[in-house]
Amino acid sequence: MAWIAIAALALIAWAWKKGRLRAPTPAEAIAILLGIAGAASAAKGKPIIGIPLLIGAAMMLNRARRIQDRALPAMSIEEARAVLDVPADADADTIRAEHRRLIRRVHPDAGGSAALTRRVNLARDTLLGAIEQRERYRR
Known part of the structure; x- marks a missing residue:
């Protein structure tokens, strides 16, 4: 199960290199923390706790991004x-x-x-x- 944590770190490194990381909104920060907790739980051999946390984090992050994409500011x-x-x-x-x-x-x-x-x-x-x-x- 350690591969989940390694995969999560690899995705973060890839996003950072591509310049797609920015300061997270509060909802995104909570989703990231849930994802880290889920990855850590799964890596420690507790997939019953870890996998739902990872799924919840992914859903929460997806929702936060969709809301942000809809809120386009007006431009003069x-x-x-x-x-x-x-x-x-x-x-x-x-x-x-x-x-x-x-x-x-x-x-x-x-x-x-x-x-x-x-x-x-x-x-x-x-x-x-x-x-x-x-x-x-x-x-």
Whole structure:
């Protein structure tokens, strides 16, 4: 059962190396502590205690991450222009082209992070939404 603890440490090391670790929220910290306790219990030969703790920790961590992903903060138009590096009079095609250029660099598949990808997508959505709102107002 020691392999569970080794696997957990290997996953933590991998996440740290990839730059995916950040300061945990309180719910994530509790889930991490539960996971450590579960791994330690399983490694000591008490799988009846350890495995449910590990499962509970995984479920709690998954829920905390889903909640965090849903809570996207609003972005101002000025901040969105700065993220995409577009001028104030940029049209929708320019915004989409800059978004595609930037997303190629920050996407997790290209070595970037999910947080940067969400930020770039939020900037695109903010600017395209502002353009759409302006066009509706002109009609």
